[in-house]
Amino acid sequence: MATPLAPEKSVAPIVVPGQLTLRTIRGKNGPFTVGRLATHLGTFEVKDPELEQYPEGKYDGEFIIRYIFPKSYPVGGGMRFEIRASLDGMTLNGIDKLSRDEARSFATQDVDPLDEEQGAQPAATPAKPTKASRPAKPAPVQASADPMVDTTPFGVDAPPPAEAAAPGSTQDGDPALFGLLWPLGESVKLDSTIDRRALRAQIVRLGELGYALDFKTQEWSRQAELQPA
Incomplete structure (x- = not known):
């Protein structure tokens, strides 16, 4: 059957x-x-x-x-x-x-979709160390150059992309934040299928870099008055 x-x-x-x-x-x-x-x-x-x-x-x-x-x-x-x-x-x-x-x-107490998505993920149950051994120290977290690749060791909480690639933190912040979109051109179309927190960080950074969204083309373009002469 x-x-x-x-x-x-x-x-x-x-x-x-x-x-x-x-x-x-x-x-x-x-x-x-x-x-x-x-x-x-x-x-x-x-x-x-x-x-x-x-x-x-x-x-x-x-x-x-x-x-x-x-x-x-x-x-x-x-x-x-x-x-x-x-x-x-x-x-x-x-x-x-x-x-x-x-x-x-609109309900002002509406749940942030980011919290809703994170709440839908099952929490990992930490392993209990035995009496004869000590719990192993977590390996240091190394950030990947590609925000789509998660290199965080199991059981270790990595900083959110907004913190890991904070503007001005390092010279590699923007390349790490934008990944394959870097270097940015005169117009940029974001990929909304990536992690929502990373997407928000990209949106904030584009505004800081002088880009504005054209909702008809759904692309971010560098504002003319902010372009270098």
């Missing part, structure tokens, strides 16, 4: 017109972005890493929805339930500012 297949999480993506409302919330990890997508199919929460790049506001456009799924998580003393949409791409046509009521419609 054949084993029945598990239901697939996603089907063919669909393209729908709609409006994406983004809200920037201040959390313990710094500012983070949450979104709400209104379409003829319904209204969905969106917390994709791609949104971290965009300023707060209302964006009209077309959106490629990969899948829609329910999500619940603890907030305060209870649980919050929402329907989320995962995007596979979008074409944005314009941006408007949020009204005060629209900004207040």
Whole structure:
């Protein structure tokens, strides 16, 4: 007897017109972005890493929805339930500012997606040393030149990319932070599939280096007034 297949999480993506409302919330990890997508199919929460790049506001456009799924998580003393949409791409046509009521419609106690992702990872159980032996000292942590490669020894907490590649810490900070994107050109398109913390660090550093996001092309370009003569 054949084993029945598990239901697939996603089907063919669909393209729908709609409006994406983004809200920037201040959390313990710094500012983070949450979104709400209104379409003829319904209204969905969106917390994709791609949104971290965009300023707060209302964006009209077309959106490629990969899948829609329910999500619940603890907030305060209870649980919050929402329907989320995962995007596979979008074409944005314009941006408007949020009204005060629209900004207040977002929960200020919303969970940072970074904490949510880290909380979903199972914690490693440390091994207990025997009486006849001492616990081994952890090996020194060596940072990899490629932020996509994890060289941290098992059981050792490495500093987050934002700390490991802090601007101005070393001459190698930017190459380590941007990896294959370095050296940066006049325009840069970030890879939103990397670690969310590293993506946030890249966004902050691009702003410090004089880049600005063009939401229509979804690329960061060096601002003309900051270019060397």
